[in-house]
Amino acid sequence: MARMGAELRRQDFVEATVRVIAEHGVANATTRRIAAAANCPLASLHYVFHTKDDLFYAVYESLFNLPHQALEQVPAGITAAETAAEMLRQLIKWFTLHPDEAKAQSELFFWTMRNNPGMATKIYSVATEVTERVMDRAIGAQLDKPSLKATSRLLIHLVDGLIIAWSAHGDVGRLETETETACKALALFVASH
Structure with missing residues (x-):
């Protein structure tokens, strides 16, 4: 058998x-269940990830990077307000195409806030830094640093809120309508700077 x-x-x-x-929630995400879902021996999971926190943080890193790939779809040459709104639109679109990631991100973050507040703080900081870097590349020349930071944080809050609401109501059409409302609000915020 080939080694992986x-x-x-x-x-x-x-x-x-x-x-x-x-599928099962964080509380029921046992290492045994995860290893079985990966079709791998439990010992391999413990070899690759020494603790469950290490594994959960790796999931977060994946969830930071994957949605931001959707931002490559944002067209160049539009205003900062239009760009910020399109970034929000593309992130929500990515999550609707990847509902397991949307659900896992929300569940994992709330679990981490209750069980490991230090890790939750670190995760939020990393998410903010990643979002700021992406926004800086897209619209940094059009906004001063404090406005860029505020816009990045607002984008994160809007994405999180929309995804949590969608998890509750499950209606993609409603999510799209609410996303467009949020895009207008974000564009107005950016235009005011």
């Missing part, structure tokens, strides 16, 4: 963890 590299195995475990959390 640790990095590939790591990604299998991250993807399996997302599926397990989306």
Whole structure:
């Protein structure tokens, strides 16, 4: 049998963890269940991730990076307000195409806030930094640093709120309508700077 590299195995475990959390919740995301979902031995999971917190943080890293790939779809040459609104639109679109990731992100963050507040603070800080970098590349020349920081944080809050609401009501049409309302609000905020 061919040996699988640790990095590939790591990604299998991250993807399996997302599926397990989306289906069973964080409390029932046991390492045994995750290993089974990844079709890997439990010992391999413990070899790649020494603690469950390490595994959960790897899931977060994946969830920071994947949605931001959707921002590559944002057209160049539009105003800062239009760009910020389109970034929000693309992030929500990405999550609607990846509902397990949306559900896992929300569930995992709330679980982490209750069980490991230090890690929750770190996760929020990393999410803010990643979003600020992406926004800086897209519209940084059009906004001063405090406005860019405020816009990045507002974008995160809007995405999180929309995803949590969608998790509750499950209606994609409603999510799209609410996203457009949020895009208008974000564009007005950016235009005011």
